[in-house]
Amino acid sequence: MADAARLRRLLSLIPYVLKHQGATFDELCEVFEVSRSQLVDDLNLIFLCGQPDYSPADLIDVFIDEDRVFIGMADYFARPLRFTPAELSGLYLACSALARLAGAPVSPGLSSVMEKIRDALGMGELPPDEVERSLELASHAAEGEILSELTRACEERLAVDMEYYSYGRDELTRRRVNPLSLEFGMGHWYLRAWDEPSGEVRVFRVDRVKELTVSGERFQPPDEEVFEGPYGAVGGGEITVRLRFAPALAGWAREQPIFSSVEEEGAFLVCTLKTDKLSWLERELLSCGAGVEVLEPRELREGLRRRVERILSLYAEKKKRGGT
């Protein structure tokens, strides 16, 4: 409800300004995630509040000097409202989740934050032990060092030399990139960076960065920082691929977000996607076994066949050796 959200904001905005007198409009808009006009409305509303009888001497004092905001006569709102039990649990849960998703090196202050919250507020009806036992997140500790180096490089705008395994092209490459931001989505950390070899902004999976060196070279960040998410990473190629899934795989195929169209053909499912990464697709298809057939293009069908032959030779050879 909009009213409730506004009330919550006002009850934090007043103590914020009381503690940070002279905060600028920009700062307040950023911290409270509101537009300038919304902030003006909020301040106008605060200006009407106070103690009975609401004579000028009883009202909260709000004044704006150029771009700076000051509030007085509101000592009773010196502190924000206490947490509800759900807010406390939520905050604690989010802290402990972040620790596991990003790892300690990325957020060194996190464990002491959790201690402070526990000590100052108590955990009430939710023992911290219960949080640990009821919520589990696959750890990203293995890539933690790389993630933390990349975080630093992003913050300090330092170019990075990295050895990167491109799954789509199935090759290990060395490249210099200007790291812009990091996003967690679909269960992975992604790096958005300006890529020197290709001369464009690209998205990289952090767990596929094999080695990394932060250079001493500073780069000029772009004017606009947007991260559109890594989800276009696979699609968007020139080649149209049509696949027919056996009934046993139809349910799985429906869950994959990569298909632009899905048609039923009896109990079979014919799915279409656009890509330019056939090497990636070949390996995906291998893991579907005989449950999927390539309808087009022909080069994918043949690529898959050649690949299967290569893998088969691995097994044939071994068998001979095993026999001797």
Place this chain on the structure above:
Amino acid sequence: MNKAERLINLIAMLLEARRPVTLERIRNSIPGYQQASVPSFKRMFERDKSELREMGVPIRVEPVDAFGEEMGYRIPKEEYYLPEIDFTPEEKVALLLVNRLASGGVIPLSREAGSALLKLSPDLGDVGRSGRTGYAPLRFAHPAESLETLTTLWEASVRRRTVRFTYRSLGSSQSQERSIDPYGLYFDRGAWYVVGYCHLRGEVRSFRVSRIESQVEAVSTPDKGPDFARPEDFRLREHARILPWEFEEGTHYRAEVRFSPRIAWLVERDLGDVYPFRYLKGGGGKLRVTVRNEDAFCNWVLSFAEDAEVVSPPELRSKVRDRLLEILAMAGGDEVG
């Protein structure tokens, strides 16, 4: 009269009151109540009061004087005020990141975490600009699961409430009504799972949250005590990283898989915490895997194409080989077979 204004005035008045304030005084003082008739004022006040209590405003009802005949309202400051917490600059950056995670809605109770962080904002100040270098590059994308479902499931697991929902398991075209005793939630490879005792199957199972098709509802009313006890020896971790080829009983193998130098490091990073892994001379590596589901195991090994080879046991080697021959037949390479 703006409602937010009325509520702020009400809080302000009850916070400053030295003694409990009677209903009559509240009505006579606060703009917005004054204009209403007595019965509609009372309804309005009741609604406001319960709304504020829901937000956590501690409104107390106490006798106005020693005679105890008339009751009044008061907000004790010590119960209202959030204790002051001093955060170091590093801790502030950590909380900025927690805020990002919360606004991404990745974790149950994200909305509540967000409103807690709003309350901490006076103590955090303008972290965005006063942080390590004024720029924190981490972002979190919204997950596919609904935050509401995640929150309901997690709260049910903490409060030990049996829940009911319709679920479509993978590979079945029809959804089924399930009721489970949720023991906990886990997140792996971009998907949330709830683990719990399934009344239909009579055992502990994992359910992928994105395959829940209905609202999640508690089976009993909230005023009742817990519906179940979580077994003392239950460890979420033991259910959390069950890999696809470990599902189902039946055959049980210890398999050895060799990976090429090109990708061995990736495998170690991904699975080194679950299975024994060792590097070989020349940079490749060997992983020792538990296999209960042969099909899923073949799928996984083949996803690495020529960069992975099953070394042992022979049963699984020939299984992979058979699979390859099947694919070959389908891809129209029968003349090579």
